[in-house]
Amino acid sequence: MSPEVGSPASPLGEMSALLVTLAATRDKQIFAQLFAYYAPRVKAYLMRQGTDSATAEELAQEAMLIVWRRADSFDPEKASAATWIYTVVRNLRIDALRKLRRPEFDLDDPAFVPDLPQRPDDALQCDQTEKRVREALKQLPEEQAVVVKLSFFEDKPHGEIAEQLSLPLGTVKSRLRLAMRRLQPLLGE
Amino acid sequence: MGSNARPNIDMPSHHIDGDMLLAYAAGTLGQAASIVVATHLSYCPHCRCSVLAAEAVGGAFLDDIAPEPLAQGGASRVMDRLENMPAETRKSLTEDTQTIAGTVLPRPVRAWLPQDLSTLNWSWVSPGIKYTEMLKDANGARVGLMLAQANAAISAHGHSGEELTMVLSGGYHDGAVAFRPGDVQSVDENTHHEPKTDDDGACLSLIMISGSINPTGLIARIFRYFTPF
Ligand SMILES: [Zn+2]
Numbered sequence: 001m002s003p004e005v006g007s008p009a010s011p012l013g014e015m016s017a018l019l020v021t022l023a024a025t026r027d028k029q030i031f032a033q034l035f036a037y038y039a040p041r042v043k044a045y046l047m048r049q050g051t052d053s054a055t056a057e058e059l060a061q062e063a064m065l066i067v068w069r070r071a072d073s074f075d076p077e078k079a080s081a082a083t084w085i086y087t088v089v090r091n092l093r094i095d096a097l098r099k100l101r102r103p104e105f106d107l108d109d110p111a112f113v114p115d116l117p118q119r120p121d122d123a124l125q126c127d128q129t130e131k132r133v134r135e136a137l138k139q140l141p142e143e144q145a146v147v148v149k150l151s152f153f154e155d156k157p158h159g160e161i162a163e164q165l166s167l168p169l170g171t172v173k174s175r176l177r178l179a180m181r182r183l184q185p186l187l188g189e
Numbered sequence: 190m191g192s193n194a195r196p197n198i199d200m201p202s203h204h205i206d207g208d209m210l211l212a213y214a215a216g217t218l219g220q221a222a223s224i225v226v227a228t229h230l231s232y233c234p235h236c237r238c239s240v241l242a243a244e245a246v247g248g249a250f251l252d253d254i255a256p257e258p259l260a261q262g263g264a265s266r267v268m269d270r271l272e273n274m275p276a277e278t279r280k281s282l283t284e285d286t287q288t289i290a291g292t293v294l295p296r297p298v299r300a301w302l303p304q305d306l307s308t309l310n311w312s313w314v315s316p317g318i319k320y321t322e323m324l325k326d327a328n329g330a331r332v333g334l335m336l337a338q339a340n341a342a343i344s345a346h347g348h349s350g351e352e353l354t355m356v357l358s359g360g361y362h363d364g365a366v367a368f369r370p371g372d373v374q375s376v377d378e379n380t381h382h383e384p385k386t387d388d389d390g391a392c393l394s395l396i397m398i399s400g401s402i403n404p405t406g407l408i409a410r411i412f413r414y415f416t417p418f
Contacts, residue, residue: 012252028271035264040256047257057260061267069277079241083248090216090247098327100220103227103297105237110284111295113200113371115234129238133245151215152250157328158212173208180207184242 012130015081023071031068034081039064042089049155051097059096063089080130129184136182144179147172201233201371209375210236214243220326221397225353225373227297228395232371290336290393292358298323298334298395317341320396330399337361337394341386350400352376354384359392361385 015037022030039060046056066088074084094102106112140148150161162172205213205226212218213226230237285293287306294302301323303309311319317338325331330350334357337343343361353375360369363384368374376382378400386392 026276028268031271032264032268035267038251039264039267040258041251041254043259044254044257045251048254053257056257057263060259061263064267065270065274068271069274072276072278079245080248082252083241083245086247086251087244089251094216101300102216103220103223103300105227105231106296109231109296111231111293113232113234115237129242130245130248133242134249137246137249148211148246149250151211151217152247155217157217157219158208173206176208176211177206180211180239180243183246184239 012080012082012134016076019067019071019074019081019084020076022068023074026071031064034067035064038067038081038085042085045086045089046093048153049093051093055097059089059092062096063092066092083130133183140179140182144175144182147175148179151176199369199371200235201229201369201373203366203368203372203374204233204236205229205373206375207239210239211243211246214240214247219328219330219399221324221328221330221332221399222351222353224297224301224324224332225355225395225397228295228357229355229371229373231295231297289334290358290391292393294357298357301332302334311336315341318343328399330397332395332397335394335396337386337392339386339388339390339392341392343384343386343392350378350398352399353397355395357393357395359390360387361392361394362387 015034018030018034021027022034042063043056043060046059047053051059063085067085074081091102094100147161147165150164151158154161158172158176159169162169165172209218209222209226213223218226230240285299287293289306309321311321314320318335318341320333320335322331322333335343353373355373356368356370358370360367361384362368363374363382374384
């Protein structure tokens with residue numbers, strides 16, 4: 001597809017820049033641009049996962065209000081605006097629909113082991129993640145792409161996805177592991 | 190991997206499987222397993238990188254999806270609410286100095302334990318081994334802390350699902366394979382394994398069990414305490 005994915009002119013870079021500006025300025029016009037682009041996508045994403053239209057609308061508005069309040073914690077070095085907003089929506093959905101607190105690691109945790117600056121190869125892999133992941137996603141073999149897509153859109157554990165595809169659970173898991181290896185190859189594997 | 194100069198924990202050498210990291214990123218992993226994953230992520234830059242990649246897949250899907258128009262007036266209602274919503278400042282965490290087996294517990298574990306760790310309800314499940322349950326999730330999976338003395342056989346047979354163990358302090362061996370703080374071991378009911386804690390001190394680990402429990406073996410004894418058979 002378009003080779004310019006990730007360049008400043010694409011939504012990937014443009015929206016991330018807007019989100020950084022929002023954190024710095026708290027400008028409502030900037031927020032309005034992010035809202036116009038993401039709120040309808042968040043609503044569509046939630047409906048794709050089986051949320052009814054009214055609840056999806058409500059959660060999309062709620063998610064965008066979280067974006068407004070927490071724009072400051074967006075780190076463009078770690079993720080794009082799309083990915084960060086995706087995580088906001090995911091956590092909100094778990095909190096709201098399942099009434100559960102999602103276990104998360106905490107950067108301020110005294111027990112937290114930070115990234116290792118003395119291993120530049122690791123840092124490089126993480127910096128490049130967004131662009132590379134999108135490229136790798138397009139190149140996934142069909143059977144891996146299918147299970148990855150269902151994992152995100154079906155809101156079901158892998159056991160149920162396996163049943164839906166009439167595949168053994170082990171096959172679904174191994175396809176997902178292979179996919180993850182293409183999306184994020186680890187050093188030393 | 191152990192040559193860098195950080196004090197306590199080296200980069201873990203046994204990681205969470207990719208399918209589980211992807212389920213965690215997709216938000217479909219059960220609560221009990223998610224606690225183990227989040228705890229490992231506190232210790233493991235590699236797996237954090239993988240989760241970031243999986244989340245980027247979610248971001249790509251979000252960018253690519255055909256937008257669903259909002260209801261009339263939805264945007265302006267949100268714009269109206271911005272006025273009364275100041276930016277959230279990061280809440281600073283109160284320093285926790287309480288320890289178990291000499292270890293300050295990482296947040297994803299701490300969050301499911303009582304404020305005062307001396308009130309923890311430990312049960313002896315085997316000579317030299319005690320257990321406290323943190324949570325049983327909607328799918329019936331359980332997660333808890335297991336504290337074993339040196340040279341204890343922590344064999345955990347006799348359950349139908351998955352078993353996930355992560356060392357928090359000390360260590361154990363399963364055959365020739367060593368598990369140190371941050372390391373994760375995942376086995377299913379078909380795996381024969383003989384984990385034994387190291388002889389140089391106590392081993393604290395986080396343990397998650399899914400599936401039904403067969404009433405033999407250590408894990409059965411752990412869970413019989415909580416589940417009448
Ligand atoms: Zn890891």
